[in-house]
Amino acid sequence: MIPYHVRRSDRARRVRVSVDLERGVEVVLPRRAAEREAAAAIAELRPWIERRCAELERVRSAVAARGETVPYLGQPLRLIAQPGRVRVHRQGDVLLVPSTDRRAALERWYRRAARVEIEPRVEAACSAAGTSHSRVTIRGQRTRWGSCSPTGALSFNWRLLLAPEPVLEYVVWHEVCHLEVMDHSARFWTMLQRHCPGYPEQVRWLRRHGATLVLSY
Secondary structure, eight states: OOOOEEEEESSOSSOEEEEETTTEEEEEEETTSOTHHHHHHHHHTHHHHHHHHHHHHHHHHHHHTTOSEEEETTEEEEEEEETTOOSOEEETTEEEEESSSHHHHHHHHHHHHHHHHHHHHHHHHHHHHTOOOSEEEEEOOSSOSEEEOTTSEEEEEGGGGGSOHHHHHHHHHHHHHHTTOOSOSHHHHHHHHHHOTTHHHHHHHHHHHGGGOSSOO
16 A cells, blocks of 8 residues: 555645655645545556656665765765854865755755856857846746746746756756747747757756756755
8 A cells, every 4th residue: 555645725626646755645635525535546546656656766866875965067066064154155166064954055055056157148148049038036946947938037946056067058048049939839949959959968867867956855
């Protein structure tokens, strides 16, 4: 029997099943749904759940294998804890980190670094493409790496800094191309291919390794 927990939701209109390393297997039930619907959903989706659990265990192992390092655009940075420190500070290939609440401090540092890394790349890409944007924001979406609004506002996930640099370059170009072509038509992909010829490789990398772009589990 697969262990799971049930969460009731007033907004849910149907039964949903999710598998997450932090929450485990969760079944979301509409407020008035019978409890037996959760067990039925687990039984129906058992093969998918088992595959998903195996994949997430692979992700957990990959993240744990870093040891006392974190990736930064393809380069490992060694973590050194310092009692009393509240902010992360980089010295070469070393990150000086707080001895407590390290994960939150690291995320704040990555968010700051993401703006420093991404904004110049956006400006350079817009200049090369002959287009412009309205603003750049850094976020921490769970499922999206970037977005482009109809008003020209670009948003990027700070976790991209945990990926190799070519992956970040691809996502920047993907969103900059959307400033000209909002859909994923042939015109969009032709434009992306012209400006970022190696993009299919980066797409494949994200599909395979995107789930590992976390600080820890």
